Amino acid sequence: MSSLVIFGPFLLSWSTSAISTVTMGGVAAAFTVFAGRSSSIPANEQQGAKAGPLAVILSKAASVAAIVFVAVLLILITKCATVMMEYIGDAGHFAWKLDTVSHVLGRSVKYLNVILYTPWWAILAMTVLFVLFGVGLGCLINSNKFSLHAMYRDRLIRAYLGASNPHRDPNPFTGFDEGDNIRMWEMWSEEKFGGKLLPVINIALNLVGGGNLAWQERKAESFTVTPLHCGSYPVGYRKTHVAPGQSYGSRDGISLGSAVTISGAAASPNMGHHSSPLVTLILTLFNVRLGAWLGNPGPAGDATFQLGYPSFSIGPMIAEAFGLTNDKSPYVYLSDGGHFENLGLYEMVLRRCHHIIVSDAGEDPECSFADLGDAVRKIRIDLGISIEFGEMSIYPRNEAEAQNRKGHNCAI
Numbered sequence: 213m214s215s216l217v218i219f220g221p222f223l224l225s226w227s228t229s230a231i232s233t234v235t236m237g238g239v240a241a242a243f244t245v246f247a248g249r250s251s252s253i254p255a256n257e258q259q260g261a262k263a264g265p266l267a268v269i270l271s272k273a274a275s276v277a278a279i280v281f282v283a284v285l286l287i288l289i290t291k292c293a294t295v296m297m298e299y300i301g302d303a304g305h306f307a308w309k310l311d312t313v314s315h316v317l318g319r320s321v322k323y324l325n326v327i328l329y330t331p332w333w334a335i336l337a338m339t340v341l342f343v344l345f346g347v348g349l350g351c352l353i354n355s356n357k358f359s360l361h362a363m364y365r366d367r368l369i370r371a372y373l374g375a376s377n378p379h380r381d382p383n384p385f386t387g388f389d390e391g392d393n394i395r396m397w398e399m400w401s402e403e404k405f406g407g408k409l410l411p412v413i414n415i416a417l418n419l420v421g422g423g424n425l426a427w428q429e430r431k432a433e434s435f436t437v438t439p440l441h442c443g444s445y446p447v448g449y450r451k452t453h454v455a456p457g458q459s460y461g462s463r464d465g466i467s468l469g470s471a472v473t474i475s476g477a478a479a480s481p482n483m484g485h486h487s488s489p490l491v492t493l494i495l496t497l498f499n500v501r502l503g504a505w506l507g508n509p510g511p512a513g514d515a516t517f518q519l520g521y522p523s524f525s526i527g528p529m530i531a532e533a534f535g536l537t538n539d540k541s542p543y544v545y546l547s548d549g550g551h552f553e554n555l556g557l558y559e560m561v562l563r564r565c566h567h568i569i570v571s572d573a574g575e576d577p578e579c580s581f582a583d584l585g586d587a588v589r590k591i592r593i594d595l596g597i598s599i600e601f602g603e604m605s606i607y608p609r610n611e612a613e614a615q616n617r618k619g620h621n622c623a624i
Contacts, residue, residue: 414556
């Protein structure tokens with residue numbers, strides 16, 4: 213990496229096609245972001261059906277494109293920093309010892325002057341300036357609001373919760389109505405809903421940097437949001453609504469819209485067993501984050517569990533970019549429940565439910581029941597409960613042999 217930072221801009225300054233370098237990096241970045249969001253790329257060869265040729269090609273190409281983008285990005289950042297220091301040096305009359313006219317080095321002589329002869333105090337001053345700028349932004353920016361999470365949440369609320377609001381008065385320009393969203397604890401209101409079934413929102417708590425060696429394949433653990441409590445069995449739970457400032461997720465408690473959005477946050481830098489180091493870094497840089505950072509419901513979050521976003525976002529962003537998320541920090545990164553277990557069966561068995569109806573709406577054209585098998589395996593390992601099925605006569609609709617089989621496309 214040091215060689216890339218030092219010699220990359222030097223070689224770039226010799227090149228007559230800097231635009232092509234930038235273009236190559238941009239194309240690589242765009243492809244990596246697209247590939248990171250694509251459902252065609254397999255998470256793990258041991259999970260689910262065997263990947264097809266397109267999925268394998270996309271998976272390998274995404275890693276190569278990520279490497280190219282990171283290399284180009286480091287070179288361009290270094291180039292911009294040296295150009296900035298060059299202008300500062302010219303204005304401050306720094307002692308550039310190399311001749312400004314060189315038939316051998318050409319334009320590269322300016323870059324070498326900056327690298328070799330910039331005073332230490334100037335480097336220190338610029339470093340401090342950048343650090344202060346970053347810290348200031350970290351204190352001011354809401355990492356959940358200034359990301360795709362907020363946009364995704366608003367549209368889900370408008371599309372689904374808005375349809376159930378009989379007194380809706382939307383903004384004529386945006387189509388949004390603040391009354392569409394409700395607090396999660398209100399779903400257990402006897403007056404409002406008449407004692408309906410208790411909703412349990414299935415979410416994944418990412419452990420990409422977790423220390424549990426037995427969970428290195430999973431990289432996530434189960435997390436749930438209900439009208440009564442929020443949290444997970446390994447970490448702990450907090451009440452969804454108590455008093456203002458003591459509820460989980462925000463001052464008045466996490467909202468239904470936020471919980472549903474996190475539960476469907478399929479595209480995120482940290483995605484449980486889907487996570488890839490290079491793709492994680494690039495998705496963070498491009499702010500492709502549908503999940504959310506919330507306070508830890510466990511002991512580590514005693515001072516943060518009631519917050520709706522990190523008060524200082526630099527630490528969580530670094531953890532997200534380099535795959536250091538865990539359940540021991542004051543904040544945890546939550547994403548799609550399918551990043552741990554896609555059916556919600558794990559939590560229902562954990563709650564000792566006697567009758568469980570599973571609706572498998574995942575993409576499974578071959579009817580291999582990968583999600584169901586994954587859930588059964590995790591339940592047997594973690595909870596010691598063995599689940600056995602009889603013959604499952606469910607076959608794919610497009611399979612020619614299915615014409616001669618006695619089966620169904622769905623079953624209860």
